[in-house]
Amino acid sequence: xxxxxxxxxxxxxxxxxxxxxxxxxxxxxxxxxxxxxxxxxxxxxxxxxxxxxxxxxxxxxxxxxxxxxxxxxxxxxxxxxxxxxxxxxxxxxxxxxxxxxxxxxxxxxxxxxxxxxxxxxxxxxxxxxxxxxxxxxxxxxxxxxxxxxxxxxxxxxxxxxxxxxxxxxxxxxxxxxxxxxxxxxxxxxxxxxxxxxxxxxxxxxxxxxxxxxxxxxxxxxxxxxxxxxxxxxxxxxxxxxxxxxxxxxxxxxxxxxxxxxxxxxxxxxxxxxxxxxxxx
DNA sequence: CACCATGTTCCTTG
DNA sequence: CCAAGGAACATGGT
Numbered sequence: 338x339x340x341x342x343x344x345x346x347x348x349x350x351x352x353x354x355x356x357x358x359x360x361x362x363x364x365x366x367x368x369x370x371x372x373x374x375x376x377x378x379x380x381x382x383x384x385x386x387x388x389x390x391x392x393x394x395x396x397x398x399x400x401x402x403x404x405x406x407x408x409x410x411x412x413x414x415x416x417x418x419x420x421x422x423x424x425x426x427x428x429x430x431x432x433x434x435x436x437x438x439x440x441x442x443x444x445x446x447x448x449x450x451x452x453x454x455x456x457x458x459x460x461x462x463x464x465x466x467x468x469x470x471x472x473x474x475x476x477x478x479x480x481x482x483x484x485x486x487x488x489x490x491x492x493x494x495x496x497x498x499x500x501x502x503x504x505x506x507x508x509x510x511x512x513x514x515x516x517x518x519x520x521x522x523x524x525x526x527x528x529x530x531x532x533x534x535x536x537x538x539x540x541x542x543x544x545x546x547x548x549x550x551x552x553x554x555x556x557x558x559x560x561x562x563x564x565x566x567x568x569x570x571x572x573x574x575x576x577x578x579x580x581x582x583x584x585x586x587x588x589x590x591x592x593x594x595x596x597x598x599x600x601x602x603x604x605x606x607x608x609x610x611x612x613x614x615x616x617x
Numbered sequence: 618c619a620c621c622a623t624g625t626t627c628c629t630t631g
Numbered sequence: 632c633c634a635a636g637g638a639a640c641a642t643g644g645t
Contacts, residue, residue: 339623369640396624418623419642434642452641454624463625490635499625506623604636607621 339416341504342547344396352391354424359387362440370436374459382459395467395503413461417454467503471540478533485525493521494604508584511609513539515583519617521608550580583609
């Protein structure tokens with residue numbers, strides 16, 4: 338369940354568990370998840386190496402390995418729509434849609450992804466086009482104005498453009514616009530400085546709060562099914578469903594004004610908003 | 618069966 | 632060349 342906050346929570350979970358561990362073997366059950374790399378390339382680069390750190394860029398997980406001469410020391414993960422990563426005992430049964438397993442000494446680091454939109458690769462070219470992180474000093478109201486200049490595309494669709502701000506996805510785009518009191522159909526190029534300032538603040542506060550919420554959910558990654566997931570009503574997430582102000586709340590009252598939340602489709606993605614609060 | 622789903626990339630159209 | 636829109640990818644849940 339991966340937008341920036343979910344990936345950040347996963348990184349914080351994995352980092353202390355992976356750092357210092359050595360990769361004994363690599364098993365690839367779905368080679369397409371490595372594209373454009375091959376299983377042998379991945380194994381060649383990873384086997385025998387030790388995790389030095391785990392970090393995040395936008396929705397990508399960055400796995401840094403201790404240097405070994407001049408060879409590559411970074412591989413990246415992306416969860417796509419349905420990807421999950423977790424550690425489990427090496428002799429436990431693998432989940433049905435396991436794509437890649439990195440065998441450590443006593444554990445298996447598992448990447449599973451039913452839809453296989455995710456990636457685990459050595460290639461890092463997709464990182465080069467990403468815009469600033471939400472908390473980057475480069476991201477300012479003026480940066481937003483400049484990026485929106487001459488653009489007739491709606492602000493909701495524009496917020497999903499990873500070159501403007503990196504890490505916002507379909508759920509938090511709706512949440513950010515609601516807090517900003519900006520209509521999702523507002524053409525991005527006609528937003529004024531005040532609105533871009535609201536947007537900038539909401540981007541930071543919504544994502545910060547989502548990360549905080551994620552770190553408070555009792556996760557159980559080892560059991561595979563429940564960890565990390567902000568949806569669903571299973572035991573791991575019960576009591577945490579009320580995290581969204583508008584997303585998924587079609588027909589329910591706006592928490593600010595009581596108006597019924599509406600849903601529209603933009604670029605084939607659902608947008609939820611309050612028609613009373615979001616007149617801007 | 619129909620429709621929906623957290624994302625990214627590529628192709629086509631204007 | 633650029634902006635914008637849509638399809639493709641692939642599977643599961645309702």
